[in-house]
Amino acid sequence: MTSTTTTPTASTAHQHTATVLFAQGLRYEHRADPYPYYEQLLRQPVVRMDDGTWLAGGHREISLLLRDPRISADRLPPPQQRPIRKSLLVEDPPRHDQLRHLVTQQFVPRIMGMRDHIEALVTGLLDAHTSDRPGQLDVVADLAYPLPVTVICELLGVPREDEALFGSLARRLTRGLDPIDTQTEDEIRELQQTRNELQQYLEGLIARHDTAPGDDLLAGLMHSHGPEGPIDPIDLRVTLGLLLIAGHETTVNLIANGTLALLRHPDALARLRTDPDLATPLVEEVLRYDPPVQMSGRSTLADIDLAGTTIPKGSRIRLLLAAGNRDPRRFADPDRFVADRTDNAHLGFGGGIHYCIGATLARAEAQIALTALARRLESPRLVADPPPYRENAILRGPESLPVSFTRLIADDGGAG
Numbered sequence: 001m002t003s004t005t006t007t008p009t010a011s012t013a014h015q016h017t018a019t020v021l022f023a024q025g026l027r028y029e030h031r032a033d034p035y036p037y038y039e040q041l042l043r044q045p046v047v048r049m050d051d052g053t054w055l056a057g058g059h060r061e062i063s064l065l066l067r068d069p070r071i072s073a074d075r076l077p078p079p080q081q082r083p084i085r086k087s088l089l090v091e092d093p094p095r096h097d098q099l100r101h102l103v104t105q106q107f108v109p110r111i112m113g114m115r116d117h118i119e120a121l122v123t124g125l126l127d128a129h130t131s132d133r134p135g136q137l138d139v140v141a142d143l144a145y146p147l148p149v150t151v152i153c154e155l156l157g158v159p160r161e162d163e164a165l166f167g168s169l170a171r172r173l174t175r176g177l178d179p180i181d182t183q184t185e186d187e188i189r190e191l192q193q194t195r196n197e198l199q200q201y202l203e204g205l206i207a208r209h210d211t212a213p214g215d216d217l218l219a220g221l222m223h224s225h226g227p228e229g230p231i232d233p234i235d236l237r238v239t240l241g242l243l244l245i246a247g248h249e250t251t252v253n254l255i256a257n258g259t260l261a262l263l264r265h266p267d268a269l270a271r272l273r274t275d276p277d278l279a280t281p282l283v284e285e286v287l288r289y290d291p292p293v294q295m296s297g298r299s300t301l302a303d304i305d306l307a308g309t310t311i312p313k314g315s316r317i318r319l320l321l322a323a324g325n326r327d328p329r330r331f332a333d334p335d336r337f338v339a340d341r342t343d344n345a346h347l348g349f350g351g352g353i354h355y356c357i358g359a360t361l362a363r364a365e366a367q368i369a370l371t372a373l374a375r376r377l378e379s380p381r382l383v384a385d386p387p388p389y390r391e392n393a394i395l396r397g398p399e400s401l402p403v404s405f406t407r408l409i410a411d412d413g414g415a416g
């Protein structure tokens with residue numbers, strides 16, 4: 001027995017308190033600011049919940065779990081709600097490593113040297129929208145969403161005319177990531193239907209690529225060879241779906257959450273306007289302070305002793321990345337947005353073998369978009385604070401982010 005072991009009654013009370021706090025943090029009314037609930041949860045870095053699942057919120061504990069080979073990335077729901085083939089996100093070695101290798105081989109060289117193109121896209125998006133509606137911008141619809149979507153569609157070789165169809169599928173599917181008890185029965189039923197529609201769409205896309213191959217990432221994946229031979233057609237479809245959804249539903253929240261932080265911290269906004277180098281630490285701070293992916297999940301392949309407790313083999317664990325990012329045991333002044341924070345080992349992109357493949361791309365898009373907003377919008381103001389939020393609890397961010405300003409300053413090509 002360790003000194004931190006508590007009596008059954010005390011631990012049941014802790015368990016119940018944690019369950020209630022977690023549920024409160026997930027409630028839609030608290031979407032704009034779930035952090036006070038996470039802060040209270042952090043009093044226990046690892047805790048069992050009433051439904052028998054576990055919650056890890058401590059920075060150290062999450063970091064250890066992400067790197068522990070006795071932990072599986074499989075956090076899928078009960079068998080009847082599972083897809084037939086798992087993506088690399090929820091796979092374990094050796095299959096995870098084989099698939100990840102195939103993707104990174106194709107992904108990494110294609111995103112090198114993309115900054116100029118991303119800058120041109122940002123300039124074009126800002127110019128287009130302000131001529132329609134001078135003085136008003138919805139940062140989500142006009143910039144934060146179309147930028148990463150254009151980039152991922154171009155990279156993968158997805159025709160832009162498919163965007164509306166795919167965008168709506170992606171949106172419906174990511175709602176399915178949220179804890180099952182926050183979804184209605186209709187939503188759960190609809191999820192299966194949406195999965196089928198996605199499968200059909202992706203199969204069509206692959207078939208069209210077969211007859212007219214390009215030199216995009218999808219073509220590269222179709223013809224790539226790992227040590228185990230070419231990628232099989234189901235893995236190809238599932239991997240393509242994962243990349244497309246990741247490209248649609250994550251970076252949008254990084255740009256929107258970053259804009260929100262800048263407009264709430266005018267000193268940081270003013271500095272970014274004249275010091276583009278601030279963009280690098282600033283985007284890391286957004287990933288810590290208000291992360292687009294709030295939590296992830298794992299399961300245990302063995303009993304794990306951690307933080308004075310034992311998580312039994314076969315347990316499901318939620319890793320509350322957003323709580324770990326504000327752990328006072330790891331970060332000084334964790335609830336303060338410090339644009340130039342230096343010691344910033346945040347969990348925004350996860351860690352260990354599943355560390356985000358798109359991190360470099362997402363960082364570049366957010367740095368460029370936020371710098372352009374700071375330089376080009378004169379006297380920007382939030383129209384609503386807080387803005388309306390999306391339903392999604394895990395991939396969390398504003399639904400729309402209307403900003404007013406007095407003038408769009410002409411693009412000076414980043415000089416100055």
Ligand code: HEM
Pocket residue numbers: 088089090100152242243244246247250251252254291292293296297347348349350351353354355356357358359361362
């Ligand atoms: C701001 C934007 C993004 C954030 C915050 C983000 C966050 C994350 C996180 C937290 C994980 C780890 C999940 C886990 O361990 O369970 C992850 C994995 C992953 N991300 Fe991202 N992501 C972003 C953008 C992207 C983009 C643009 C792509 C690709 C186009 C991408 C592709 C992936 C893939 C394929 C994985 C799985 C890696 C693996 O399992 O080995 N992400 N991401």
